[in-house]
Amino acid sequence: MDFGLSDTQTHWRDRVKAFMADHVFPNEARYDREVDAGERWKELPLIEELKDKAKAAGLWNLFMPPSHGGTPVNPDFRFEGPSLTNLEYALCAEEMGKIKWAPEVFNCSAPDTGNMEVLLRYGSAEQQEAWLKPLMHGEIRSCFLMTEPAVASSDATNIETSITRDGGDYVIDGRKWWSSGMGDPRVKITIVMGKTDPSAPAHQQQSMILVPTGVSGLTIEKMLTVFGYDHAPEGHAQVLLDKVRVPAANMLLGEGRGFEIAQGRLGPGRIHHAMRSIGVAERALETMIRRLTSRTAFGKRIHEHSVWEERIAQARIDIEMTRLLCLKAADLMDREGNRAARTEIAMIKVAAPNTALKILDNAIQAFGGGGVSQVTHLASAWASQRTLRLADGPDEVHRRTIAKLEFRKYRDQAE
Structure with missing residues (x-):
């Protein structure tokens, strides 16, 4: 088992990371200003500008893997993108997840990603021409x-x-x-x-x-x-x-084929959420550490109080475990298909948002009153991650799936 990254995995991750550093992080304040100005429901000039830059950089439609788990209805249609594997995309999605609105810049945001996969795999030639092409080009949303x-x-x-x-x-x-x-x-x-x-x-x-x-x-x-x-x-x-x-x-x-389509759609979507959640957790940890090392309470830096050493250490442990589970699920999807990875997909769907929520909660605590306000991204990120414990199936449903598959394994052995 090789835990090292391949040249291709490193190449795409580093390109996305560099784009985020050059174009996305520096524009967080501008994004907030554009959201707050005028009508609430609108197109943002910043997003359209950055989409053009991402297209020009070749960082577009990164999410669509070479295999979609089945034969498309229209095999002649060609999706425009680099066809990264799930494993390659996982590393890119983690970087995108550090800012909530970043995935759209790369045309990799939900629900468009899932809808494009549905149209590519199940759509007729006419449906693909009418809706998949403009979605693929970032001209409309769904x-x-x-x-x-x-x-x-x-x-x-x-x-x-x-x-x-x-x-x-x-x-x-x-x-x-x-x-x-x-x-x-x-x-x-x-x-x-x-x-x-x-x-x-x-x-x-x-x-x-x-x-x-x-x-x-x-x-x-x-x-x-x-x-x-x-x-x-x-x-x-x-x-x-x-x-x-x-x-x-x-x-x-x-x-009568809605459930068939739903299963084809939700598997990849669930792991995309998990990939981004790891990025959320990483940024929350960084934000927390910067706060703890810059403030003094009761005569010493906050990070020198032992409770924070415990929380920081556990955060790093949890992130590493969660990332490994996510990468394992992505790798299994690539090698054996989405159905073969359903246990791992269910596990990471539960683990990733819960890990991020725990770290976000501690980061909010480190900021005190500022943590629950709009001063940082933490409160908004917590609300979004809490939603993910319900989106694409609540924790209880995924835990039930995991348990049923576990019971089946031992039942089959007994028989």
Whole structure:
């Protein structure tokens, strides 16, 4: 087992790291000013400028691996990007994760990454031409409408939004929420999950369909906050679909195949979140150490108090363990496919945000009152990481998956 990085892994990680140092970190204050000025839901000039720079530097669409876990519906379509492996991308994503908005600069932000993977693997030639190409080029953004306020959506078989065939169209009725990114005016297409056949077996009732944002009957009812943060200029919306009508050609893959698509989409997305969470944890540790070594309390530097030595040491241990688990999951996905890595993906989805949250909490403590204010990035980062314990499946669901696979292993041995 070789724990050293290859030349390719180092090359891409260092290029992203250098771009972050040259163009992203120096613009944090400008980003905040642009978000705070004028309308909340808008396109930011800074992001568009940096996207052009990232494109010119060849740091664009880094997330799409050479293998997508299956044969695309349209094998002739070519995705534009360097085709990094999951392992290579993991190192880049960690660097991007140090600033919440950085992934968009490289066209590597959720939910666009997952939606592009869906369109590449399951989209028809017409769907790819209409929506995947502009997403791939960073010309538009997208949204994923799955979770619903009226049901426990951690069990996706509960989802009740109806998708009914009516001649050459489908008619969609339902209410969705936590539609992340929906506040962004650049969002032009959504992927909606709903039921086409409530009488079918549980995992064949659901389908996914493409719904343009400008269609009649699609309404943003309200924007949701996360611990008081509205996460402008993108945000999270509650969306009403009231007799929304779209062409039958907008159906993805076919009726009853929503769960198949969801599994293909969520595996990579979950590990992308985990990769970025490690970057969040690293930056929180650095921020905490700089604070502890610059302030004096009770006659000595704060870091000289033994409780902080304990916390700093544990933070480094936790980050290293979490990173190794993430890299193992990414490597297994590359070598054996997403399904073979489902245990590791579930483990890292639980471990990464919890590790980051623990370190962020200690960093906030080190800053005292400043830690819970807008003076640092820590409070906002904590709110985002706490959300990840629910996004793409809550901790409890992933722990249940891990436990079931563990029990199965010993049951099979006994049999």
